[in-house]
Amino acid sequence: MQVNEISRIDREGTEVVIVASAFGADSIRRDGHAFWAAAAARAGADGFEVRRELLANEADAQAGSLAQLGDRISALGLWAVYSTPATLFHDDGSLDRAALELAIDEAAALNAHIVKLQLGGTERGVATDPATLDRLMTGIAASKARVVVENGQLKAGGTIGAFDALFAALPDQSGLAMTFDTGNWHWAEQDPLDAARRLAPHVAYVHCKAVMGEGARRFAAAPANGDARFATLLAHLPGDVPRGIEYPFIPGADVSLDADAARQVARIAAF
Structure with a gap:
């Protein structure tokens, strides 16, 4: 049994994903996602988040290249998240159906379990009229991956009210869910x-x-050891959803990058 397999068994509970950028954007662009997915596996992670903006070039975003990357991630015993910086809604608040379709297609090629977009829209929110919501749900229905939207660091696409209004307008089985970024709210003053x-x-x-x-x-x-605010925040969120590490690993004189990654996986699972 491998070390990462032992740590996953001992952890028993929350799945942990390592976001590629935790290893450093320059490292991902230089070495490729597959190289660092192996590091995520060694750290005992359950999943690995591929970031479209960190692909070396557009050729890496083509279906064949994404399929090869997905196969390598799966061979490491990990499942994939596909993240794109594209927004689900245009700057005027209207639905960007093309962005949704492209994200879904690329996630399918990768064989991702989750596909993540930014919300977008205006500071007032996004369109929630019945025709827009019908188009949104029709688009989501074509996805094998769970479609989620993330709160960003700008007030356009980063306010509580915008997410509240969208989910209030959608039916319970709309297919759309949320990536809750614990830190981005601060940038958006929420x-x-x-x-x-x-x-x-x-x-x-x-x-x-x-x-x-x-x-x-x-x-x-x-998060600091014993960070009560962070622990309280997680306690208010579902305990059975994956947690992604999206802060940088910090190697030092007395700890390797692999060792810090493994430590952080265990810490985030235990919070």
């Missing part, structure tokens, strides 16, 4: 705990990170 209380029923995936600094100098960091 209260993460209020967001968790209001949006928890719609959350299917959690991006985990703490935030250090203020204003434009904010940056993602690992």
Whole structure:
């Protein structure tokens, strides 16, 4: 039995995904996702999030290349998340059906379990008229992967009210769910705990990170040991959805990158 297999068994519970960017954007672009997916497997992760913006070129986003990457991720004993920076809604609040279709097609090629887009829209929210919602649900119905939208770092696509209004307008079985990013709310000047209380029923995936600094100098960091606020936030979210690590691993003189990744996987699972 491999070390990563032991850690997964001992963990018993929440699945943990390592987001590719946790290894460093430059490292992913230089070495490719498959190289770092192996590091995620060694760390005991259950899944690996492929980031479209970190693919080296457009050729890597073609169906054949994504299928090869998906096969390599699966061979490592991991399942895949496919993340695109594309927004589900245009800047004017209207549905971007083409972006949804492309994300779904690329996720299918990768054989991803989850496909993640940004919400987009305006600071006031997104279109929720019946015709728009029908087109949205028809598009989602074509996806084998779970379709989720993430709260971003801008107020356009990053406010609690925008997500609240969209999910309130959708039927319960719409097929759309949410990636709840614990840190991005701070950039958008929203209260993460209020967001968790209001949006928890719609959350299917959690991006985990703490935030250090203020204003434009904010940056993602690992939650501190005994971080009561972070623990309380997670306690208000579903405990049976995957948690993604989206803060940088920090190797040092006394700890390797692999060792820090393994430590962080265990910590996020245990919070």
